[in-house]
Amino acid sequence: MPRNRRLTAAAGVLAAISVLSTACTGQSGGAAADDPGKEVTLNFWHGWSAPSEAKAIEENIARFEKAHPNIKVQVTGNMTDDKVNQALRAGGGKAPDVVSSFTTDSVGKFCNSRAFADLNPFLQKSGIDKTKVFPKTLLEYTQFNGNQCTLPLLHDAYGLVYNKTAFAAAGITEPPRTWSQFTEAAKKLTKPKGDSYEQVGLMPTFHGYETTPMRLAAQWSPTYFGADGSSNLAGDPAFAKMLAAQKDLVAALGGYEKLERFRTGFGDEWSAEHPFHTGQVAMQIDGEWRAPMAKDAGVGFEIGTAPLPVPDDQAADYGKGYLSGTIMGIASGSTKQNAAWELVKYMTTDTEAVVAFANAIHNVPSTLAALESPDLQVSPEFKTFLDIARHPKSSTTPAQADGGTYQLTFTDLAYAVEKGDVTDVPAALAKADQQIDTDIAKAK
Numbered sequence: 001m002p003r004n005r006r007l008t009a010a011a012g013v014l015a016a017i018s019v020l021s022t023a024c025t026g027q028s029g030g031a032a033a034d035d036p037g038k039e040v041t042l043n044f045w046h047g048w049s050a051p052s053e054a055k056a057i058e059e060n061i062a063r064f065e066k067a068h069p070n071i072k073v074q075v076t077g078n079m080t081d082d083k084v085n086q087a088l089r090a091g092g093g094k095a096p097d098v099v100s101s102f103t104t105d106s107v108g109k110f111c112n113s114r115a116f117a118d119l120n121p122f123l124q125k126s127g128i129d130k131t132k133v134f135p136k137t138l139l140e141y142t143q144f145n146g147n148q149c150t151l152p153l154l155h156d157a158y159g160l161v162y163n164k165t166a167f168a169a170a171g172i173t174e175p176p177r178t179w180s181q182f183t184e185a186a187k188k189l190t191k192p193k194g195d196s197y198e199q200v201g202l203m204p205t206f207h208g209y210e211t212t213p214m215r216l217a218a219q220w221s222p223t224y225f226g227a228d229g230s231s232n233l234a235g236d237p238a239f240a241k242m243l244a245a246q247k248d249l250v251a252a253l254g255g256y257e258k259l260e261r262f263r264t265g266f267g268d269e270w271s272a273e274h275p276f277h278t279g280q281v282a283m284q285i286d287g288e289w290r291a292p293m294a295k296d297a298g299v300g301f302e303i304g305t306a307p308l309p310v311p312d313d314q315a316a317d318y319g320k321g322y323l324s325g326t327i328m329g330i331a332s333g334s335t336k337q338n339a340a341w342e343l344v345k346y347m348t349t350d351t352e353a354v355v356a357f358a359n360a361i362h363n364v365p366s367t368l369a370a371l372e373s374p375d376l377q378v379s380p381e382f383k384t385f386l387d388i389a390r391h392p393k394s395s396t397t398p399a400q401a402d403g404g405t406y407q408l409t410f411t412d413l414a415y416a417v418e419k420g421d422v423t424d425v426p427a428a429l430a431k432a433d434q435q436i437d438t439d440i441a442k443a444k
Helices: 007-022 051-067 079-088 104-112 120-123 136-141 163-170 179-189 213-219 238-251 256-263 292-296 313-318 335-350 350-363 379-390 404-419 425-443
Strands: 040-045 071-076 098-101 151-165 192-193 196-200 281-287 302-308 324-332
Touching: 040 079, 040 196, 040 335, 051 071, 051 213, 051 350, 071 335, 079 098, 098 292, 098 335, 104 324, 104 425, 120 335, 136 151, 151 292, 151 335, 151 350, 151 379, 163 179, 179 196, 179 238, 179 281, 196 256, 213 238, 238 404, 238 425, 281 292, 281 379, 292 302, 292 350, 292 379, 302 379, 324 335, 335 350, 404 425
Parallel strands: 040 071, 040 098, 196 281
Antiparallel strands: 098 324, 151 281, 151 302, 151 324, 192 196
C-alpha cells in the first residue's frame, strides 16, 4: 500500500512544528553522550498502517536487533506528524527517539526548528559519504540549508499507469511521450455516455487522485525559487505553461464541471474500487504502487507503465518525473541519539535492509547500491519507476522554512485557474510569489 502525502494533511501540522525549537534540549551528532554499546530501548514511531507494511517494518527491526543485541526497539505504527509533534513537545520517556514520516514537505520545518537532530556529524563519525550513498534528488528533499536533519527511507517515483487493453481498442500502439500525444491519446480513450462518461482517458483535474500541480509541473523542470531565495512562480515560464496545458487538456476532455461531476463517483483511492481498477479511467498519473494494487484488485485488463509525457519542446528529456519519499530522523530531545543513529544508519544505508524493505512494500529503494542490487525484485511495471528514479532530470519540490505552505499557495492558485476563477495567470502568479515570500519570512 502506498504512502499518502497529501499536502492538506501536512498543512495542519506545520504551525505546530515551529514551536518545537524551544522544547528540543537533547544533544546532537558528535555531542551525543550516550553509549550505543549499552543496553537501551529505543522508541521508534512510523506512519505505516497496512498489515503487510507493519510486518515488513517488524522484520527489518528483528534483523537490526539480531545485529545489535543490546538495542531493543519499541515500534509504534500508524503515527501521523501531528501525533509525533505533540509527543516531541511533551518530551519524556514515552516520546519517540526515532521517527519516520511520509511528509517530505515538512523537512524544512523539521530542520529549521531543530525538532530533529542534524545527522551530518553522525554520518561523518561513521565515515559515510552521503553523496555516494543516496541519489542527489533524495538528498535535496531530506535537508535544509545544510542541515541534514533526515535521511531517505525508500522513495516514490511518479509516472503513468495505463490500460493496455483500452489502448489497443483505441488503436494506440505505445504510451504518449509528449504532451500533444498525451492529449490526443486521452481524447481517443474517452467514451462519453449521455451527459457523463463511460470512461475518460485521464482524470486531468487537480482534484484527481495524484494529479497534483507539483507532479505535473515537474515535467516542465521548473525553478521554484530564484538565486536570491525569492519565489519564482511568475519568473519561470514553466509554471504558466503547465497551467495552460492542463487547462487545455481539461477542456479537450469535456470541461471542468463535467469532469468533476464524473469524478465524484470514483471509489476510494486506496481500495479495489479505484477508478483505474474499475475501468473508469484508462490512464492514471500515479506511483510505483498502482500496478501491483490493480493486479491485487483482480482487474480484467493488461497493465502498462511509462514515464509521464513531457512538453513537446522538451522531448529529449522524456523519462523524467517527480520524486518524493519517506524520511527518517532522530528527535533532538532524545537522550539516546548514538543508539538511535545505529537504527537510522541500518535502515537507511544498509543495502540488504533497504532492498528487503523495498521488496516487501513495493517502493523504490533509496540508496544507489540498493537501486542496482541483484536482490531487488523488478517486474516490467516496476522497472519503469526505477528508470524514472535514475533519470538525471527527475526532480522534487525544494524544502523551505515554511514546510509545504508554498506548495499549498501554488495548489490553491492552480485550482482557481482550472476552474476559470482566475484568468490573468501572470498577475496571479506574481501575487502568489508575494504571499510565498511573506510566509517564508514569517517562518524564518
